[in-house]
Amino acid sequence: xxxxxxxxxxxxxxxxxxxxxxxxxxxxxxxxxxxxxxxxxxxxxxxxxxxxxxxxxxxxxxxxxxxxxxxxxxxxxxxxxxxxxxxxxxxxxxxxxxxxxxxxxxxxxxxx
Amino acid sequence: xxxxxxxxxxxxxxxxxxxxxxxxxxxxxxxxxxxxxxxxxxxxxxxxxxxxxxxxxxxxxxxxxxxxxxxxxxxxxxxxxxxxxxxxxxxxxxxxxxxxxxxxxxxxxxxxxx
Numbered sequence: 001x002x003x004x005x006x007x008x009x010x011x012x013x014x015x016x017x018x019x020x021x022x023x024x025x026x027x028x029x030x031x032x033x034x035x036x037x038x039x040x041x042x043x044x045x046x047x048x049x050x051x052x053x054x055x056x057x058x059x060x061x062x063x064x065x066x067x068x069x070x071x072x073x074x075x076x077x078x079x080x081x082x083x084x085x086x087x088x089x090x091x092x093x094x095x096x097x098x099x100x101x102x103x104x105x106x107x108x109x110x111x112x
Numbered sequence: 113x114x115x116x117x118x119x120x121x122x123x124x125x126x127x128x129x130x131x132x133x134x135x136x137x138x139x140x141x142x143x144x145x146x147x148x149x150x151x152x153x154x155x156x157x158x159x160x161x162x163x164x165x166x167x168x169x170x171x172x173x174x175x176x177x178x179x180x181x182x183x184x185x186x187x188x189x190x191x192x193x194x195x196x197x198x199x200x201x202x203x204x205x206x207x208x209x210x211x212x213x214x215x216x217x218x219x220x221x222x223x224x225x226x
Contacts, residue, residue, distance in 0.1 A: 034215075041200075041220075042219060043217035043219050044202070044217045045216075045217070046215070046216060049214055088155065090215075094213075100158075100215055102155045102156040103155060105155060
């Protein structure tokens with residue numbers, strides 16, 4: 001079993017739709033949860049950063065963490081064509097080896 | 113503000129040739145530095161990380177090596193490239209705070225070994 005799993009997609013939605021991107025993980029020691037957005041042929045950019053369980057909202061984006069089920073979600077409201085990218089989740093324990101464990105990413109296509 | 117640079121942006125190299133990719137960070141001191149590789153349609157694989165000058169940890173046995181000659185400079189090298197070394201190489205820096213660490217990525221170097 002991979003430590004972090006994401007559906008690779010592609011997920012295709014019409015402009016204005018609410019998008020739900022999900023990630024599951026197996027390591028119960030993960031405490032910090034990051035979402036990165038990666039446009040084609042570019043480096044990933046940090047989108048959201050949350051600690052422990054709960055919700056965090058930033059503009060059109062909401063990150064949700066459920067540690068009891070080891071499930072992470074990213075919601076995008078009023079999706080735009082410019083949101084078309086690959087979204088990578090990256091949980092982290094906060095201690096020990098400092099590198100992130102990345103999911104393989106979900107490719108999102110928002111159709112105008 | 114912090115900025116991370118990578119060069120070259122694209123590189124085409126023959127099998128067996130040497131490699132040197134460079135990464136520099138501006139606007140921060142004593143960062144943690146990372147080299148990742150991303151194969152087409154795949155996730156990011158950690159290759160090396162460094163918590164200080166001259167301190168390198170290797171995650172995956174391979175024909176690549178890394179060096180950190182200066183605080184904000186990280187170099188990825190190979191003496192002889194293999195076809196399997198093709199990929200998208202990403203450098204990242206992290207602040208290493210006690211409450212977890214966010215990492216920020218450079219623009220990447222696309223390497224094609226022929």
